[in-house]
Amino acid sequence: MTSSAQERDLPPLSLKFKDELKSNDRQLINELITWWKKQHNKDLNITGRFGYNKCLLLFANDVDTFDDIIQKSHWPKKIQQLDYEIKLPRVFPPSYSLVVQQFPKNWNELETAEELKERYPSLIKLTRMYGRNNTKLNSVRVDFHTLQQVQVLLQDKVINISQMKLPVKTYYQPIRVKKCMKCFSHDHNTNYCTNQQLCIRCGQQHSLTNNCQNEIRCANCKQKHFAGHPFCPIVQQKRKQLVEQQKINRSKLLINTSNLQYQYDQADFPVPVPIFTGAPPSLPSGNYSAVLNRQSQLPQQLASQEKQTTKRNEYLEQILLSTMSNLESRISTSISSLSSQISEIETKIDRYNDQLNTLEHDVYEILIPAIQSITEIITTSRQGKKEQLTNITKSIIKMRQNREQKINHISRNTNAELSQSIFSNVDES
Ligand SMILES: [Zn+2]
Ligand SMILES: [Zn+2]
Ligand SMILES: [Zn+2]
CATH class of the missing domain: 1.10.287 (Helix Hairpins)
Structure with a gap:
């Protein structure tokens, strides 16, 4: 359910070879893809290149591939008869993390992480979360290097710390407005920029060798602040859009979850009615109020589906009740007619x-x-x-x-x- 944009942002994995390499990066990646296909019967959807110090950087193009290549046990012992070391990304996608609540403010995250690794071997680290004004919160973000572990814990709704069970919830990445460090646009990241380098102070294109003495001017809104300043109306607008998008994504997720629950309930007590299947209606992008409207309609649609089912159940119940009372009256009629016949015979x-x-x-x-x-x-x-x-x-x-x-x-x-x-x-x- 991850969007392609998010998938493109999956962090790279790096391979550090211990001896000098004779092949180029493309040859190494080709060999790896062939080996993976033979060993795991899976097509590795990756791209890659040599990075700093001849480290081979590998980029997964989708979440499945990412989850596959970050498992160290899936890798060959040697590549082209050469020893190497895998360096996992420093930061994992948000789906590899969860939030542990009611985690006391005086508990040490490092110590707890060491203790937890015994029970949850795929745990990477614990990071304290902070609220507005940098206030310490009683929750920590816990990172894992397997999606499966996160999903199991979220299903259990608790994590075991010592003899205690602490509640866990889904982790949502804080909203970050993109910022290009070349042209200071908030529509793309630096590595996708095709524009000329601008000056961060005056927002103009000039030689950057001398310290700029021009008046401070935002490259985006032309007001008197540096590009990317939190007060910039362009930044605020982008942030608002991202908040709305996150709300939509969360409600989509909720609807999908309740859909699954709904289907499960139906299977539990089969009723011959059409089941509300498939993904929720797609949300329009662009028009802000339309998005909001659609968003508010989604829970209503779900509620109306549930109402319909309740109505159908009530209707079935009525039919059953009337059939039963009908049967009862017929039985009592038969009994009375039988007894009158018996008395006649007598x-x-x-x-x-x-x-x-x-x-x-x-x-x-x-x-x-x-x-x-x-x-x-x-x-x-x-x-x-x-x-x-x-x-x-x-x-x-x-x-x-x-x-x-x-x-x-x-x-x-x-x-x-x-x-x-x-x-x-x-x-x-
Ligand atoms: Zn740019
Ligand atoms: Zn300048
Ligand atoms: Zn501005």
């Missing part, structure tokens, strides 16, 4: 039991005694025969009448029940 069983009882009663109380009487009449005397037979006939007739009445009653009830159940079936379907 009633029918009771009725059949009653009929069975009546039948038994008729058989045992009327039919069998009648048969007994008939047998007696046939076998014994014939006196009063007619009277007895008439009585038996009467009781049999009565029994048949009862039986007919009962049958009629049952068939009426059954028909009624049958039609009722048919109607209720029609209703249910």
Whole structure:
């Protein structure tokens, strides 16, 4: 996520050879690139040249390459059969540092660094931070020579010092306005300047052999101060732009982080909704108020995305709740209909039991005694025969009448029940 401008400013690495070199700088770099490709299967994106005292200066063109070449373990033992020594840059890019907070003002940075190196071998040094008016702050900048270590610590949010855990946070480089030492422009650095050397005192182009006696005049704003003075309106304008750019970069970083968090949450509880993916909308450069507007819109966009998801979740919750209550009501209906059917069956069983009882009663109380009487009449005397037979006939007739009445009653009830159940079936379907 580092811009190309920042990448160009990656500090160089220098190689000091112990014996005299026979090859030129290009040959050495070519050999190194070939070796790296063979050994690590990586294309080294570097440029380089001989510097002071035939030190080979190497410039990484991107952050990945920089992180690769500053690891001493990645290097060959010899280059062109020659021993050499790697000198790491004195200053690393800001991403290799972090800020340790709550670091007491009376703690010694050197001592603490030595102690910390045992636990964090890639630690380089601790530097006390100072606020306005040069006041000592209770925080230190800690530099490492691996990006990975910084990232791990920032993730843990603490660093272990002795038995204590001190909070850490991202380090942001203080804002520095560029200044060309040739033409004193604030738009480029000296090594990119194609202009003529100007006088720092009067801002004009003249021979610099004699001490300039002209009136002090800024090369940029033509006011009475040296070029690059903090009160120069051009310097102040540049500083303001840089502060805004830094704010934008930080909010971009925040949005990217919360995006990652957001995607992680979604994965944790999958919901079939489109996920807000990809980089945040690109920010326009130039128009200052437009930049500010866009910047203030970004958190709102994120918030609205979150709101939409919350709405969707609420909607899903409602659907689930209504489905559940629907199921519950259907289950309770089924239970009540089942229990009513059971009670109907029980009633029918009771009725059949009653009929069975009546039948038994008729058989045992009327039919069998009648048969007994008939047998007696046939076998014994014939006196009063007619009277007895008439009585038996009467009781049999009565029994048949009862039986007919009962049958009629049952068939009426059954028909009624049958039609009722048919109607209720029609209703249910
Ligand atoms: Zn210049
Ligand atoms: Zn001058
Ligand atoms: Zn000025």
